[in-house]
Ligand SMILES: NC(=O)c1ccc[n+]([C@@H]2O[C@H](COP(=O)([O-])OP(=O)(O)OC[C@H]3O[C@@H](n4cnc5c(N)ncnc54)[C@H](O)[C@@H]3O)[C@@H](O)[C@H]2O)c1
């Protein structure tokens with residue numbers, strides 16, 4: 001931790017009309033959650049959904065704060081990790097919320113990383129035909145990406161996030177102190193999604209990250225700035241295209257490859273989501289260069305930056321047996337961006353110049369993946 005801790009709270013507003021909400025980023029937000037929630041949602045009860053690791057590292061801070069504010073709450077805990085984005089664990093969460101007799105006017109609180117945000121957000125969307133929910137992201141990835149924008153859901157055997165709903169949170173409280181207990185591998189995985197915003201349409205941000213990566217990782221002032229800039233960038237895309245009929249698909253840079261890799265590694269610790277995104281972004285740049293769209297040096301520069309952050313950049317770096325290409329192609333064919341059977345990829349003309357390419361030739365993708373997996 002730096003000697004001087006900045007106590008100010010940054011706010012990114014998401015002006016989505018009647019679904020508008022604030023993202024607060026700062027220290028001590030879990031401790032002040034009792035007062036904030038009591039003021040914003042007077043008289044409501046809260047169903048906190050979390051995972052076993054976050055329950056150990058962060059939950060006592062929240063329950064003490066709610067107790068101190070006299071707020072009624074129940075807790076539902078699921079195992080940590082991507083495997084909890086499943087129908088079985090969704091059933092457990094629904095059972096916990098209903099057994100606690102939370103009413104439709106009460107709120108769900110997602111305390112955890114992106115797995116908890118996606119799972120609890122989806123549970124909120126369908127419990128009693130729709131409860132409000134608050135995101136309290138505790139991983140870097142959740143603070144810069146998954147807690148914002150309203151995508152919620154779980155995985156299916158056929159592919160990643162194939163079951164879900166758009167359901168915006170009412171409030172996002174991103175407590176920087178929570179990151180102090182986050183394992184380093186998880187921090188690096190979240191960093192990949194920060195880099196993504198630079199690669200999509202903001203080369204200046206990517207260059208800033210090249211200068212400030214060490215400060216972000218060590219918990220210096222650049223960390224809060226990076227998180228706030230990432231949230232502001234995501235908010236821009238969500239406002240322009242809340243339900244992803246067009247430009248929001250750019251937030252999927254690296255994800256078509258990444259999601260396929262997550263599926264073939266069994267949604268397990270073999271490959272974290274952010275690690276899949278890191279490899280996927282490198283592949284998207286290489287594939288674009290292969291098609292003559294982007295300079296290959298940009299791919300090299302991105303690879304260097306991600307490697308310096310401790311992230312994998314090659315399929316061959318994934319632990320375990322060699323990954324087969326055909327199941328990856330099956331996953332790619334199930335991607336939600338597919339239109340009338342045609343593959344959509346986010347390709348690029350270089351750093352900060354991503355674009356949506358519809359009707360990508362599956363044979364070109366297969367040949368590329370065969371080569372990249374060799
Ligand atoms: N909805 C969206 O827009 C969106 C965006 C990006 C990613 N996602 C999803 O998010 C998920 C990945 O999220 P993630 O990387 O946060 O994974 P995660 O939720 O599994 O959290 C990572 C790990 O860190 C632990 N953890 C989290 N916070 C901690 C803390 N403060 N201290 C100690 N341990 C902590 C968790 O227990 C878990 O083991 C994927 O399922 C991905 O599909 C969704």
Ligand SMILES: O=C(O)C(=O)C[C@@H](O)[C@H](O)[C@H](O)COP(=O)(O)O
Nearest residue numbers: 145149151160161248251252255336
């Ligand atoms: O919010 C979005 O839109 C994103 O694409 C953000 C991604 O980082 C995230 O992983 C998202 O869950 C992927 O969405 P999906 O629609 O491809 O499942």
Ligand SMILES: [Zn+2]
Nearest residue numbers: 193255273277
């Ligand atoms: Zn992602």
